[in-house]
Amino acid sequence: MKFKKVIAQFYADNVILAEELICDIFFSFNLKGVVCDVPLDEPDEGFGTNTLPKPEICSITGYLPLLDSTDILIEKIRKKAASLLDLNIKIDIKIEIVDEKDWSEAWKIYFNVTPITDKITIKPVWKNHDARPDEIVIHLDPGMAFGTGTHPSTAMCIQLIETFFKPGSNFLDIGTGSGILMIAAAKLGASKLVGIDTDEVAIKVAKENLKKNNINPEIYSLLCTTLDKIDPSPCQFIAVNIIAQVIVAILPEISMRMTQNTITILSGIIKERQNDVLAALKAHHLCVIHEAYQDEWVCLAVKKNLNRVLSNNALNNFT
Template sequence: MKFRKIIARFQADNIELAEEVICHIFFSFNLKGVICEVPIPEPDEGFGTRTLNTPEHNSIIGYLPDTDDSDLMISQIKDRLAGLSDINVQVNVLSERVDEKDWAHAWKEYFNVTRITDKILVKPEWKEYTPAPGEIIIHIDPGMAFGTGTHPTTSMCLELLEEYVQPGKTLLDVGCGSGILMIGAAKLGVSAMTGIDVDPMAVDITRQNLQKNDISLDRVKLGAVTLDKTPATKYDLICANIIAQVIVSIMPDIAARLAQDGTAILSGIIEERVPDIYAALDAENLECVKKHTRQEWVALVVCRKN
Protein backbone atom coordinates (compact mmCIF):
# COMPACT_ATOMS: atom_id res chain seq x y z
CA MET A 1 0.00 0.00 0.00
CA LYS A 2 1.20 3.51 -0.82
CA PHE A 3 1.13 6.39 1.66
CA ARG A 4 1.45 10.14 1.35
CA LYS A 5 4.18 11.66 3.48
CA ILE A 6 3.17 15.16 4.58
CA ILE A 7 6.02 17.46 5.64
CA ALA A 8 5.13 20.75 7.35
CA ARG A 9 8.31 22.84 7.52
CA PHE A 10 7.83 25.84 9.72
CA GLN A 11 9.40 28.99 11.07
CA ALA A 12 8.24 30.47 14.35
CA ASP A 13 9.53 32.49 17.28
CA ASN A 14 7.90 29.99 19.65
CA ILE A 15 8.86 26.54 18.38
CA GLU A 16 7.00 24.74 21.18
CA LEU A 17 3.72 26.49 20.36
CA ALA A 18 4.16 25.82 16.64
CA GLU A 19 4.91 22.16 17.35
CA GLU A 20 1.74 21.82 19.44
CA VAL A 21 -0.66 23.46 17.00
CA ILE A 22 0.74 21.74 13.89
CA CYS A 23 0.59 18.33 15.62
CA HIS A 24 -2.99 19.08 16.68
CA ILE A 25 -3.93 19.81 13.05
CA PHE A 26 -2.20 16.62 11.88
CA PHE A 27 -4.02 14.54 14.52
CA SER A 28 -7.35 16.18 13.65
CA PHE A 29 -6.92 14.81 10.10
CA ASN A 30 -6.00 11.40 11.58
CA LEU A 31 -2.45 11.41 10.19
CA LYS A 32 -0.30 8.54 11.46
CA GLY A 33 3.33 8.10 12.45
CA VAL A 34 3.69 11.77 13.36
CA ILE A 35 7.34 12.78 13.84
CA CYS A 36 8.53 16.11 15.24
CA GLU A 37 11.85 17.17 13.73
CA VAL A 38 12.72 19.97 16.14
CA PRO A 39 15.75 20.43 18.41
CA ILE A 40 15.50 18.16 21.48
CA PRO A 41 17.95 17.39 24.29
CA GLU A 42 20.47 14.63 23.74
CA PRO A 43 20.15 11.45 25.83
CA ASP A 44 22.17 11.43 29.04
CA GLU A 45 25.70 10.11 28.78
CA GLY A 46 25.65 6.33 28.84
CA PHE A 47 21.96 6.02 27.94
CA GLY A 48 22.07 6.02 24.18
CA THR A 49 24.52 7.19 21.60
CA ARG A 50 24.74 10.89 20.91
CA THR A 51 23.46 10.64 17.37
CA LEU A 52 20.57 13.11 17.39
CA ASN A 53 21.45 15.66 14.72
CA THR A 54 20.02 19.14 14.77
CA PRO A 55 17.43 19.15 11.97
CA GLU A 56 18.06 21.30 8.93
CA HIS A 57 14.44 22.48 9.12
CA ASN A 58 11.86 22.55 11.90
CA SER A 59 9.34 20.06 10.57
CA ILE A 60 6.33 18.00 11.56
CA ILE A 61 5.89 14.87 9.45
CA GLY A 62 2.84 12.66 9.15
CA TYR A 63 1.41 9.98 6.87
CA LEU A 64 -1.95 9.16 5.33
CA PRO A 65 -3.07 6.37 2.98
CA ASP A 66 -2.77 7.30 -0.69
CA THR A 67 -6.41 7.20 -1.83
CA ASP A 68 -8.65 9.11 -4.23
CA ASP A 69 -9.33 11.60 -1.42
CA SER A 70 -5.69 12.25 -0.51
CA ASP A 71 -5.24 15.36 -2.65
CA LEU A 72 -8.38 16.94 -1.20
CA MET A 73 -7.27 16.18 2.36
CA ILE A 74 -3.79 17.57 1.72
CA SER A 75 -5.39 20.74 0.35
CA GLN A 76 -7.49 21.05 3.50
CA ILE A 77 -4.42 20.50 5.69
CA LYS A 78 -2.57 23.23 3.80
CA ASP A 79 -5.48 25.63 4.34
CA ARG A 80 -5.50 24.93 8.09
CA LEU A 81 -1.74 25.37 8.34
CA ALA A 82 -1.82 28.60 6.33
CA GLY A 83 -4.12 30.03 9.01
CA LEU A 84 -1.30 29.73 11.55
CA SER A 85 0.23 32.89 10.13
CA ASP A 86 -2.16 34.66 12.50
CA ILE A 87 0.03 33.46 15.39
CA ASN A 88 3.30 34.11 13.54
CA VAL A 89 3.85 30.52 12.44
CA GLN A 90 4.85 30.27 8.78
CA VAL A 91 4.41 26.80 7.27
CA ASN A 92 5.52 25.33 3.95
CA VAL A 93 3.84 22.00 3.15
CA LEU A 94 5.49 19.31 1.02
CA SER A 95 4.18 15.85 0.16
CA GLU A 96 5.52 12.70 -1.46
CA ARG A 97 4.42 9.12 -2.06
CA VAL A 98 6.14 6.38 -0.07
CA ASP A 99 5.76 2.63 0.45
CA GLU A 100 4.30 1.36 3.73
CA LYS A 101 7.58 -0.29 4.75
CA ASP A 102 9.40 3.02 4.36
CA TRP A 103 7.22 4.96 6.76
CA ALA A 104 6.46 2.22 9.25
CA HIS A 105 10.09 2.31 10.46
CA ALA A 106 11.03 5.92 9.68
CA TRP A 107 10.72 7.12 13.27
CA LYS A 108 13.09 4.51 14.73
CA GLU A 109 16.22 6.59 14.14
CA TYR A 110 14.85 9.20 16.57
CA PHE A 111 14.39 6.83 19.50
CA ASN A 112 17.22 5.83 21.87
CA VAL A 113 17.41 4.31 25.34
CA THR A 114 16.24 7.19 27.53
CA ARG A 115 16.71 7.69 31.27
CA ILE A 116 13.65 9.36 32.75
CA THR A 117 14.56 9.25 36.46
CA ASP A 118 17.20 7.53 38.56
CA LYS A 119 14.84 4.55 38.56
CA ILE A 120 12.95 4.58 35.24
CA LEU A 121 14.37 4.03 31.75
CA VAL A 122 12.58 3.66 28.43
CA LYS A 123 14.11 1.18 25.98
CA PRO A 124 13.05 0.54 22.38
CA GLU A 125 13.08 -3.14 21.56
CA TRP A 126 15.80 -2.74 18.90
CA LYS A 127 18.31 -1.15 21.34
CA GLU A 128 20.58 -3.03 23.77
CA TYR A 129 20.80 -2.09 27.45
CA THR A 130 21.67 -4.05 30.59
CA PRO A 131 19.70 -2.69 33.57
CA ALA A 132 21.30 -2.04 36.93
CA PRO A 133 19.70 -3.52 40.07
CA GLY A 134 16.47 -1.74 40.97
CA GLU A 135 15.99 -0.02 37.62
CA ILE A 136 12.56 -0.14 35.98
CA ILE A 137 12.82 -0.73 32.25
CA ILE A 138 9.88 0.18 30.04
CA HIS A 139 10.19 -1.87 26.85
CA ILE A 140 8.37 0.04 24.16
CA ASP A 141 7.63 -0.03 20.47
CA PRO A 142 5.66 3.14 19.77
CA GLY A 143 4.69 1.95 16.29
CA MET A 144 2.37 4.50 14.74
CA ALA A 145 1.30 5.96 18.10
CA PHE A 146 2.75 8.91 19.96
CA GLY A 147 4.70 8.30 23.14
CA THR A 148 8.37 7.34 23.28
CA GLY A 149 9.38 9.00 26.54
CA THR A 150 11.75 11.41 24.80
CA HIS A 151 9.27 14.27 24.66
CA PRO A 152 9.21 16.50 27.76
CA THR A 153 5.48 16.01 28.26
CA THR A 154 5.84 12.22 28.48
CA SER A 155 8.98 12.23 30.61
CA MET A 156 7.40 14.66 33.09
CA CYS A 157 4.36 12.39 33.39
CA LEU A 158 6.57 9.40 34.15
CA GLU A 159 8.50 11.40 36.75
CA LEU A 160 5.26 12.42 38.44
CA LEU A 161 3.89 8.89 38.31
CA GLU A 162 6.98 7.70 40.19
CA GLU A 163 6.24 10.33 42.82
CA TYR A 164 2.49 9.80 43.17
CA VAL A 165 1.81 6.12 42.42
CA GLN A 166 0.97 4.05 45.46
CA PRO A 167 0.74 0.26 45.26
CA GLY A 168 -2.78 -1.04 44.72
CA LYS A 169 -4.21 2.20 43.32
CA THR A 170 -6.25 2.47 40.11
CA LEU A 171 -5.32 4.44 36.97
CA LEU A 172 -7.11 5.98 34.00
CA ASP A 173 -4.93 7.03 31.05
CA VAL A 174 -6.77 9.41 28.70
CA GLY A 175 -5.06 9.28 25.31
CA CYS A 176 -2.97 6.20 26.02
CA GLY A 177 -0.96 6.46 22.76
CA SER A 178 1.79 3.83 22.95
CA GLY A 179 0.80 2.77 26.49
CA ILE A 180 4.03 4.09 27.99
CA LEU A 181 2.36 5.72 31.02
CA MET A 182 0.29 2.63 31.76
CA ILE A 183 3.40 0.45 31.62
CA GLY A 184 5.28 2.79 33.94
CA ALA A 185 2.36 2.95 36.38
CA ALA A 186 1.97 -0.84 36.39
CA LYS A 187 5.66 -1.36 37.13
CA LEU A 188 5.41 1.19 39.93
CA GLY A 189 2.59 -0.78 41.57
CA VAL A 190 -0.77 0.36 40.16
CA SER A 191 -3.29 -2.47 40.16
CA ALA A 192 -6.31 -1.99 37.87
CA MET A 193 -5.87 0.28 34.82
CA THR A 194 -8.05 1.69 32.07
CA GLY A 195 -6.61 3.20 28.89
CA ILE A 196 -8.56 4.98 26.18
CA ASP A 197 -7.63 6.66 22.92
CA VAL A 198 -9.66 7.98 20.00
CA ASP A 199 -7.33 6.09 17.64
CA PRO A 200 -8.00 2.31 17.51
CA MET A 201 -4.44 1.76 16.27
CA ALA A 202 -3.06 3.41 19.42
CA VAL A 203 -5.20 1.12 21.57
CA ASP A 204 -3.87 -1.92 19.72
CA ILE A 205 -0.26 -0.74 20.13
CA THR A 206 -0.89 -0.12 23.84
CA ARG A 207 -2.14 -3.70 24.19
CA GLN A 208 0.95 -5.05 22.41
CA ASN A 209 3.33 -2.99 24.54
CA LEU A 210 1.64 -4.07 27.77
CA GLN A 211 2.16 -7.68 26.74
CA LYS A 212 5.82 -7.02 25.84
CA ASN A 213 6.29 -5.77 29.39
CA ASP A 214 4.67 -8.89 30.90
CA ILE A 215 1.72 -6.90 32.26
CA SER A 216 -1.34 -9.08 32.58
CA LEU A 217 -4.28 -7.83 30.54
CA ASP A 218 -6.57 -9.23 33.25
CA ARG A 219 -5.93 -6.01 35.18
CA VAL A 220 -6.43 -3.74 32.15
CA LYS A 221 -9.39 -2.30 30.24
CA LEU A 222 -8.72 -0.68 26.87
CA GLY A 223 -11.05 1.13 24.50
CA ALA A 224 -11.06 3.27 21.37
CA VAL A 225 -13.50 5.78 22.80
CA THR A 226 -13.74 9.36 24.02
CA LEU A 227 -13.77 10.02 27.75
CA ASP A 228 -17.40 11.15 27.85
CA LYS A 229 -18.46 7.73 26.49
CA THR A 230 -16.79 5.79 29.32
CA PRO A 231 -18.46 4.82 32.62
CA ALA A 232 -18.06 7.42 35.39
CA THR A 233 -15.88 5.06 37.44
CA LYS A 234 -13.77 6.73 40.11
CA TYR A 235 -9.99 6.45 39.76
CA ASP A 236 -7.18 7.16 42.21
CA LEU A 237 -4.96 8.46 39.40
CA ILE A 238 -5.91 10.02 36.07
CA CYS A 239 -3.31 10.88 33.41
CA ALA A 240 -4.06 13.06 30.41
CA ASN A 241 -1.02 13.80 28.27
CA ILE A 242 -2.80 15.44 25.35
CA ILE A 243 -2.89 19.17 24.54
CA ALA A 244 -4.30 22.05 26.54
CA GLN A 245 -7.29 22.65 24.26
CA VAL A 246 -8.50 19.07 24.65
CA ILE A 247 -7.78 18.96 28.39
CA VAL A 248 -9.92 22.06 28.91
CA SER A 249 -12.79 20.55 26.93
CA ILE A 250 -12.78 17.27 28.89
CA MET A 251 -12.17 18.74 32.35
CA PRO A 252 -15.77 18.06 33.52
CA ASP A 253 -15.37 14.40 32.51
CA ILE A 254 -12.02 14.19 34.30
CA ALA A 255 -13.53 15.67 37.45
CA ALA A 256 -16.44 13.22 37.31
CA ARG A 257 -14.01 10.28 37.31
CA LEU A 258 -11.49 11.49 39.88
CA ALA A 259 -11.79 9.86 43.31
CA GLN A 260 -12.41 12.19 46.24
CA ASP A 261 -8.78 11.93 47.35
CA GLY A 262 -7.49 11.19 43.85
CA THR A 263 -4.77 12.86 41.80
CA ALA A 264 -4.74 13.88 38.14
CA ILE A 265 -1.57 14.43 36.13
CA LEU A 266 -2.21 16.76 33.20
CA SER A 267 0.46 17.32 30.56
CA GLY A 268 0.93 18.32 26.93
CA ILE A 269 0.41 21.94 28.00
CA ILE A 270 2.49 24.90 26.89
CA GLU A 271 3.08 27.73 29.35
CA GLU A 272 0.81 30.16 27.50
CA ARG A 273 -2.18 27.83 27.99
CA VAL A 274 -1.77 27.36 31.74
CA PRO A 275 -4.30 30.13 32.65
CA ASP A 276 -6.92 28.32 30.53
CA ILE A 277 -6.25 25.10 32.44
CA TYR A 278 -6.46 26.87 35.80
CA ALA A 279 -9.81 28.39 34.85
CA ALA A 280 -11.16 24.97 33.81
CA LEU A 281 -9.89 23.44 37.07
CA ASP A 282 -11.54 26.13 39.17
CA ALA A 283 -14.87 25.55 37.42
CA GLU A 284 -14.76 21.89 38.55
CA ASN A 285 -13.62 22.62 42.13
CA LEU A 286 -10.13 21.31 41.33
CA GLU A 287 -6.77 22.92 41.97
CA CYS A 288 -3.14 22.55 40.95
CA VAL A 289 -0.91 21.38 43.79
CA LYS A 290 2.28 21.05 41.78
CA LYS A 291 3.56 22.55 38.54
CA HIS A 292 6.39 20.88 36.62
CA THR A 293 7.99 22.82 33.74
CA ARG A 294 10.49 21.81 31.08
CA GLN A 295 11.34 23.65 27.85
CA GLU A 296 8.12 25.69 28.03
CA TRP A 297 6.08 22.50 28.43
CA VAL A 298 4.07 22.16 31.63
CA ALA A 299 2.72 19.20 33.62
CA LEU A 300 0.31 19.81 36.47
CA VAL A 301 -0.61 17.70 39.48
CA VAL A 302 -4.27 18.28 40.31
CA CYS A 303 -6.46 17.40 43.29
CA ARG A 304 -9.91 18.35 44.57
CA LYS A 305 -10.11 21.53 46.63
CA ASN A 306 -10.42 21.00 50.37
Protein backbone atom coordinates in the same frame (compact mmCIF):
# COMPACT_ATOMS: atom_id res chain seq x y z
CA MET B 1 1.47 0.24 -0.02
CA LYS B 2 2.43 3.77 -0.99
CA PHE B 3 2.00 6.83 1.21
CA LYS B 4 2.00 10.58 0.73
CA LYS B 5 4.57 12.21 2.97
CA VAL B 6 3.23 15.58 4.12
CA ILE B 7 5.98 18.01 5.17
CA ALA B 8 4.94 21.26 6.85
CA GLN B 9 7.96 23.57 6.87
CA PHE B 10 7.26 26.58 9.03
CA TYR B 11 8.59 29.92 10.22
CA ALA B 12 7.35 31.38 13.52
CA ASP B 13 8.50 33.58 16.38
CA ASN B 14 6.99 31.05 18.80
CA VAL B 15 8.25 27.68 17.57
CA ILE B 16 6.68 25.66 20.40
CA LEU B 17 3.22 27.11 19.79
CA ALA B 18 3.59 26.52 16.04
CA GLU B 19 4.68 22.93 16.67
CA GLU B 20 1.64 22.24 18.83
CA LEU B 21 -0.86 23.80 16.42
CA ILE B 22 0.55 22.06 13.34
CA CYS B 23 0.64 18.71 15.15
CA ASP B 24 -2.97 19.29 16.15
CA ILE B 25 -3.88 19.76 12.47
CA PHE B 26 -2.01 16.59 11.50
CA PHE B 27 -3.63 14.52 14.25
CA SER B 28 -7.10 15.86 13.41
CA PHE B 29 -6.69 14.43 9.90
CA ASN B 30 -5.27 11.16 11.29
CA LEU B 31 -1.78 11.46 9.80
CA LYS B 32 0.57 8.69 10.98
CA GLY B 33 4.26 8.62 11.83
CA VAL B 34 4.24 12.29 12.85
CA VAL B 35 7.77 13.59 13.46
CA CYS B 36 8.71 17.07 14.72
CA ASP B 37 12.01 18.48 13.48
CA VAL B 38 12.48 21.54 15.70
CA PRO B 39 15.40 22.80 17.80
CA LEU B 40 15.21 21.79 21.47
CA ASP B 41 17.63 22.00 24.36
CA GLU B 42 19.73 18.90 24.96
CA PRO B 43 18.43 16.70 27.80
CA ASP B 44 20.70 16.16 30.78
CA GLU B 45 21.33 12.54 29.84
CA GLY B 46 20.14 9.85 27.51
CA PHE B 47 18.32 10.11 24.24
CA GLY B 48 16.23 13.17 23.45
CA THR B 49 14.59 14.75 20.47
CA ASN B 50 17.66 16.87 19.70
CA THR B 51 20.38 14.27 19.17
CA LEU B 52 20.60 15.38 15.54
CA PRO B 53 21.98 18.75 14.44
CA LYS B 54 19.50 21.59 14.79
CA PRO B 55 17.39 21.93 11.63
CA GLU B 56 17.88 24.87 9.32
CA ILE B 57 14.11 24.91 8.74
CA CYS B 58 11.58 23.73 11.33
CA SER B 59 9.17 21.14 10.02
CA ILE B 60 6.48 18.65 10.99
CA THR B 61 6.15 15.48 8.89
CA GLY B 62 3.32 12.96 8.69
CA TYR B 63 1.98 10.30 6.35
CA LEU B 64 -1.32 9.56 4.62
CA PRO B 65 -2.07 6.34 2.70
CA LEU B 66 -2.27 6.96 -1.04
CA LEU B 67 -6.02 6.75 -1.66
CA ASP B 68 -8.52 8.50 -3.91
CA SER B 69 -9.48 10.78 -1.02
CA THR B 70 -5.92 11.71 -0.02
CA ASP B 71 -5.70 14.85 -2.19
CA ILE B 72 -8.94 16.15 -0.65
CA LEU B 73 -7.48 15.72 2.84
CA ILE B 74 -4.25 17.45 1.82
CA GLU B 75 -6.19 20.43 0.50
CA LYS B 76 -8.02 20.68 3.84
CA ILE B 77 -4.67 20.52 5.65
CA ARG B 78 -3.37 23.36 3.46
CA LYS B 79 -6.39 25.53 4.33
CA LYS B 80 -6.02 24.84 8.06
CA ALA B 81 -2.30 25.61 7.86
CA ALA B 82 -2.94 28.86 6.00
CA SER B 83 -5.29 30.00 8.80
CA LEU B 84 -2.33 30.02 11.21
CA LEU B 85 -0.86 33.00 9.35
CA ASP B 86 -3.00 35.17 11.66
CA LEU B 87 -0.74 33.95 14.49
CA ASN B 88 2.42 34.83 12.54
CA ILE B 89 3.01 31.18 11.66
CA LYS B 90 3.94 30.80 7.98
CA ILE B 91 3.68 27.23 6.68
CA ASP B 92 4.85 25.74 3.40
CA ILE B 93 3.33 22.31 2.69
CA LYS B 94 5.39 19.92 0.56
CA ILE B 95 4.29 16.47 -0.63
CA GLU B 96 6.34 13.38 -1.50
CA ILE B 97 5.24 9.86 -2.47
CA VAL B 98 7.06 7.09 -0.58
CA ASP B 99 6.84 3.35 -0.01
CA GLU B 100 5.90 2.18 3.49
CA LYS B 101 9.18 0.28 3.82
CA ASP B 102 11.10 3.53 3.27
CA TRP B 103 9.85 5.12 6.49
CA SER B 104 8.15 2.65 8.86
CA GLU B 105 11.48 1.35 10.20
CA ALA B 106 13.87 4.26 9.58
CA TRP B 107 13.01 6.23 12.74
CA LYS B 108 14.03 3.33 14.99
CA ILE B 109 17.73 4.09 14.71
CA TYR B 110 17.15 7.26 16.77
CA PHE B 111 15.33 5.54 19.67
CA ASN B 112 17.77 4.28 22.33
CA VAL B 113 17.58 3.04 25.91
CA THR B 114 16.61 6.10 27.98
CA PRO B 115 16.63 6.68 31.74
CA ILE B 116 13.51 8.68 32.65
CA THR B 117 14.09 8.67 36.42
CA ASP B 118 16.68 7.06 38.69
CA LYS B 119 14.38 4.05 38.82
CA ILE B 120 12.49 3.90 35.48
CA THR B 121 14.06 3.29 32.07
CA ILE B 122 12.45 3.09 28.63
CA LYS B 123 13.92 0.41 26.37
CA PRO B 124 13.03 -0.16 22.71
CA VAL B 125 12.08 -3.81 22.27
CA TRP B 126 14.78 -4.20 19.60
CA LYS B 127 17.60 -2.96 21.89
CA ASN B 128 19.57 -4.88 24.52
CA HIS B 129 19.92 -3.58 28.07
CA ASP B 130 21.38 -5.05 31.26
CA ALA B 131 18.98 -3.83 33.91
CA ARG B 132 19.92 -3.24 37.54
CA PRO B 133 18.07 -5.40 40.09
CA ASP B 134 16.02 -2.40 41.31
CA GLU B 135 15.42 -0.90 37.85
CA ILE B 136 11.94 -0.73 36.30
CA VAL B 137 12.32 -1.26 32.56
CA ILE B 138 9.49 -0.36 30.19
CA HIS B 139 9.84 -2.35 26.96
CA LEU B 140 8.32 -0.21 24.24
CA ASP B 141 7.50 -0.44 20.57
CA PRO B 142 5.57 2.76 19.82
CA GLY B 143 4.73 1.71 16.29
CA MET B 144 4.33 4.13 13.42
CA ALA B 145 1.96 6.56 15.10
CA PHE B 146 3.23 7.21 18.62
CA GLY B 147 6.13 8.83 20.40
CA THR B 148 9.01 7.05 22.09
CA GLY B 149 8.17 8.21 25.61
CA THR B 150 11.19 10.50 25.77
CA HIS B 151 9.28 13.67 24.88
CA PRO B 152 9.25 16.08 27.86
CA SER B 153 5.47 15.82 28.31
CA THR B 154 5.60 12.02 28.60
CA ALA B 155 8.82 11.91 30.62
CA MET B 156 7.41 14.38 33.18
CA CYS B 157 4.20 12.33 33.38
CA ILE B 158 6.21 9.23 34.25
CA GLN B 159 8.25 11.17 36.81
CA LEU B 160 5.13 12.44 38.58
CA ILE B 161 3.46 9.03 38.44
CA GLU B 162 6.51 7.60 40.19
CA THR B 163 6.36 10.42 42.77
CA PHE B 164 2.65 10.30 43.63
CA PHE B 165 1.33 6.85 42.71
CA LYS B 166 0.52 4.54 45.63
CA PRO B 167 0.73 0.76 45.05
CA GLY B 168 -2.70 -0.85 45.02
CA SER B 169 -4.42 2.18 43.44
CA ASN B 170 -6.48 1.95 40.27
CA PHE B 171 -5.30 3.95 37.26
CA LEU B 172 -7.10 5.68 34.36
CA ASP B 173 -5.05 6.71 31.32
CA ILE B 174 -6.88 9.16 29.05
CA GLY B 175 -5.37 9.19 25.54
CA THR B 176 -3.24 6.12 26.17
CA GLY B 177 -1.31 6.14 22.87
CA SER B 178 1.39 3.48 23.12
CA GLY B 179 0.25 2.45 26.61
CA ILE B 180 3.49 3.65 28.21
CA LEU B 181 1.84 5.34 31.22
CA MET B 182 -0.30 2.27 31.91
CA ILE B 183 2.84 0.14 31.89
CA ALA B 184 4.61 2.49 34.29
CA ALA B 185 1.63 2.41 36.67
CA ALA B 186 1.37 -1.39 36.44
CA LYS B 187 5.05 -1.80 37.30
CA LEU B 188 4.57 0.58 40.24
CA GLY B 189 1.86 -1.66 41.65
CA ALA B 190 -1.49 -0.63 40.13
CA SER B 191 -4.34 -2.96 41.05
CA LYS B 192 -6.47 -2.12 38.01
CA LEU B 193 -5.82 -0.13 34.83
CA VAL B 194 -8.10 1.37 32.20
CA GLY B 195 -6.74 3.00 29.05
CA ILE B 196 -8.88 4.88 26.55
CA ASP B 197 -8.10 6.41 23.18
CA THR B 198 -10.13 7.49 20.17
CA ASP B 199 -7.63 5.86 17.79
CA GLU B 200 -8.07 2.13 17.12
CA VAL B 201 -4.38 1.90 16.22
CA ALA B 202 -3.49 3.21 19.69
CA ILE B 203 -5.56 0.51 21.36
CA LYS B 204 -3.84 -2.17 19.27
CA VAL B 205 -0.35 -0.81 19.95
CA ALA B 206 -1.03 -0.35 23.67
CA LYS B 207 -2.29 -3.92 23.97
CA GLU B 208 0.85 -5.24 22.28
CA ASN B 209 3.11 -3.17 24.57
CA LEU B 210 1.29 -4.29 27.72
CA LYS B 211 1.78 -7.87 26.57
CA LYS B 212 5.50 -7.26 25.87
CA ASN B 213 5.85 -6.04 29.46
CA ASN B 214 4.09 -9.09 30.89
CA ILE B 215 1.26 -7.06 32.42
CA ASN B 216 -1.48 -9.38 33.64
CA PRO B 217 -4.39 -9.00 31.17
CA GLU B 218 -6.85 -9.61 34.01
CA ILE B 219 -6.01 -6.23 35.61
CA TYR B 220 -6.38 -3.95 32.58
CA SER B 221 -8.86 -2.97 29.90
CA LEU B 222 -8.36 -0.89 26.75
CA LEU B 223 -11.26 0.93 25.14
CA CYS B 224 -11.53 2.84 21.87
CA THR B 225 -13.88 5.54 23.11
CA THR B 226 -14.13 8.99 24.67
CA LEU B 227 -14.11 9.77 28.38
CA ASP B 228 -17.80 10.65 28.55
CA LYS B 229 -18.72 7.15 27.32
CA ILE B 230 -17.02 5.17 30.11
CA ASP B 231 -18.01 4.32 33.67
CA PRO B 232 -18.00 7.55 35.73
CA SER B 233 -16.99 5.74 38.94
CA PRO B 234 -14.29 7.51 41.00
CA CYS B 235 -10.65 6.80 40.14
CA GLN B 236 -7.72 6.89 42.53
CA PHE B 237 -5.19 8.06 39.94
CA ILE B 238 -5.72 9.64 36.50
CA ALA B 239 -3.15 10.51 33.83
CA VAL B 240 -3.87 12.80 30.87
CA ASN B 241 -1.09 13.48 28.35
CA ILE B 242 -2.78 15.40 25.54
CA ILE B 243 -2.90 19.01 24.37
CA ALA B 244 -4.14 21.84 26.58
CA GLN B 245 -7.29 22.57 24.55
CA VAL B 246 -8.51 19.00 24.96
CA ILE B 247 -7.66 18.95 28.67
CA VAL B 248 -9.79 22.06 29.20
CA ALA B 249 -12.65 20.56 27.17
CA ILE B 250 -12.79 17.27 29.11
CA LEU B 251 -12.01 18.66 32.56
CA PRO B 252 -15.66 18.40 33.70
CA GLU B 253 -15.56 14.65 32.94
CA ILE B 254 -12.20 14.29 34.69
CA SER B 255 -13.40 16.17 37.78
CA MET B 256 -16.50 13.97 37.96
CA ARG B 257 -14.24 10.92 38.44
CA MET B 258 -12.12 12.50 41.19
CA THR B 259 -12.62 12.21 44.94
CA GLN B 260 -10.74 14.36 47.45
CA ASN B 261 -8.02 11.67 47.47
CA THR B 262 -7.63 11.32 43.69
CA ILE B 263 -4.45 12.61 42.08
CA THR B 264 -4.59 13.60 38.41
CA ILE B 265 -1.53 14.27 36.27
CA LEU B 266 -2.07 16.71 33.38
CA SER B 267 0.62 16.97 30.71
CA GLY B 268 1.06 17.99 27.08
CA ILE B 269 0.61 21.63 28.08
CA ILE B 270 2.83 24.34 26.63
CA LYS B 271 3.64 27.31 28.87
CA GLU B 272 1.56 29.69 26.74
CA ARG B 273 -1.54 27.59 27.49
CA GLN B 274 -0.87 27.01 31.19
CA ASN B 275 -3.10 29.88 32.30
CA ASP B 276 -6.01 28.45 30.27
CA VAL B 277 -5.65 25.16 32.12
CA LEU B 278 -5.26 26.86 35.51
CA ALA B 279 -8.45 28.86 34.93
CA ALA B 280 -10.33 25.69 34.03
CA LEU B 281 -8.99 23.92 37.13
CA LYS B 282 -10.20 26.77 39.33
CA ALA B 283 -13.63 26.68 37.70
CA HIS B 284 -13.94 22.99 38.57
CA HIS B 285 -12.58 23.40 42.13
CA LEU B 286 -9.28 21.63 41.46
CA CYS B 287 -5.95 22.81 42.79
CA VAL B 288 -2.35 22.24 41.70
CA ILE B 289 -0.19 20.36 44.22
CA HIS B 290 2.93 20.11 42.07
CA GLU B 291 4.29 21.72 38.89
CA ALA B 292 7.05 20.40 36.62
CA TYR B 293 8.68 22.18 33.70
CA GLN B 294 10.95 21.06 30.88
CA ASP B 295 11.76 23.22 27.87
CA GLU B 296 8.43 24.88 27.00
CA TRP B 297 6.32 22.09 28.48
CA VAL B 298 4.35 21.99 31.72
CA CYS B 299 3.10 19.02 33.74
CA LEU B 300 0.70 19.46 36.67
CA ALA B 301 -0.37 17.22 39.53
CA VAL B 302 -3.83 18.26 40.76
CA LYS B 303 -6.35 17.32 43.45
CA LYS B 304 -9.83 18.38 44.50
CA ASN B 305 -9.84 21.65 46.40
CA LEU B 306 -10.30 20.33 49.96
CA ASN B 307 -11.72 23.61 51.23
CA ARG B 308 -14.41 23.44 48.59
CA VAL B 309 -15.19 19.81 49.47
CA LEU B 310 -15.47 20.69 53.17
CA SER B 311 -17.70 23.66 52.35
CA ASN B 312 -20.05 21.49 50.27
CA ASN B 313 -20.20 18.85 53.01
CA ALA B 314 -21.05 21.48 55.60
CA LEU B 315 -23.81 22.83 53.36
CA ASN B 316 -25.24 19.31 52.87
CA ASN B 317 -25.25 18.72 56.62
CA PHE B 318 -27.03 22.02 57.21
CA THR B 319 -29.77 21.23 54.72
